[in-house]
Amino acid sequence: MPDKPLRVIHIMSEFGGGISSFILDKAEALANQDVQIDILTFDTPSARLEQAIAATGGQIYKVPNPVKESLMQSVKQTNAIFKQLPKNTLVHCNYGMDLALIFYLVAKKNRLKFAIHAHTAEPDNTNNARRYINRWMADYKLSCGLGATENIFGRQALENNDVVHIPNSINIHNFLGQNKAASLKSEAYGQENQHKFIISQIARFHEVKNHAFSLEVIEELAKTELDFLWLFFGQGKLEDEIKQAVAERKLEGYVKFMGRRNDISELYQTMDLMVLPSHFEGLSTVAIESQASGKKILLSDIQTCETDLDLGLVEFLPIDNGAQDVEAWVQVILANQQPADVSSELIQEKFEQKKFTSATSAALYVEFLKGNISSYRI
Structure with missing residues (x-):
């Protein structure tokens, strides 16, 4: 050429x-x-x-x-x-x-x-x-x-x-060094949720994104003492089905549907933990954005290792063994309530290097x- x-x-x-x-x-x-x-x-x-x-x-x-x-x-x-x-x-x-x-x-x-x-x-x-x-x-x-x-x-x-x-x-400058979490939490999720542990899944409502598995995790997590709110961001053909399942399981107090948002880069700062239990991914942009924001993310173990940018923010977990894997996700979530301590300088260095x-x-x-x-x- x-x-x-x-x-x-x-x-x-x-x-x-x-x-x-x-x-x-x-x-x-x-x-x-x-x-x-x-x-x-x-x-x-x-x-x-x-x-x-x-x-x-x-x-x-x-x-x-x-x-x-x-x-x-x-x-x-x-x-x-x-x-x-x-x-x-x-x-x-x-x-x-x-x-x-x-x-x-x-x-x-x-x-x-x-x-x-x-x-x-x-x-x-x-x-x-x-x-x-x-x-x-x-x-x-x-x-x-x-x-x-x-x-x-x-x-x-x-x-x-x-x-x-x-x-x-990604434009990494949209994700680095933002400190609006406290005010944004109340504004985005309601004052009653501003002190809750925020778990987020950003994905279209499609079978491949495995929202059904997430509901199993939410149901078990609700039995623990963790005061949490699970956010579903996105739209898709299964959205109504997942909403109905949340209502049937009486999980409305633990789940909030956020739709598709244009301010995700800011909202990452309000999130405590990201999850993506997908059946398949090429290389998830959400996983990249999460790491740019300095947020921990749990991924299904079918996702490729190059998704991890060596910042200590990614953990891969299985999703195919039923209740055993659901319990594993619950325990890992409970063990990751403390925020990560990764500097903006190290994040930028790794992103540029890779x-x-x-x-x-x-x-x-x-x-x-x-x-x-x-x-x-x-």
């Missing part, structure tokens, strides 16, 4: 998840630099994402969803967009099979290079044949973590060392776009 100008168009289905956060982070970090970022999406992005893309000189193109709306119209409109792009534009597809195949064919028709970015370790509908096709389609292989790489491209890709792992980075800050991750992305690197491991 030529040095200048650097052009990339991201394929993004929906706004509001980890993929749009990744694109937003890169766009904001690369504003007014020599990288133009466009987006092709099926959804309506936020004003913040629109502003970030515009600051790179890019545009946002909306096309019909080829699966849920019209395959023919989606391909027709995508082809018209790709046809007018400069030939040095990289098509950065944030999905593997099946969406990737559609956009791969249109990209190749227009002689554009094609990258597949592995974002998930969830093995649903993934097998060796599909991994082979993903490798075949990808002129460049990108990933957020080792688990996602193996899931989307297969172990062979890890052994060949031909994947560029781009960290799910390229999890917006600036360091964006610099790595630019080196990839320039063709200077073809492999990087977190």
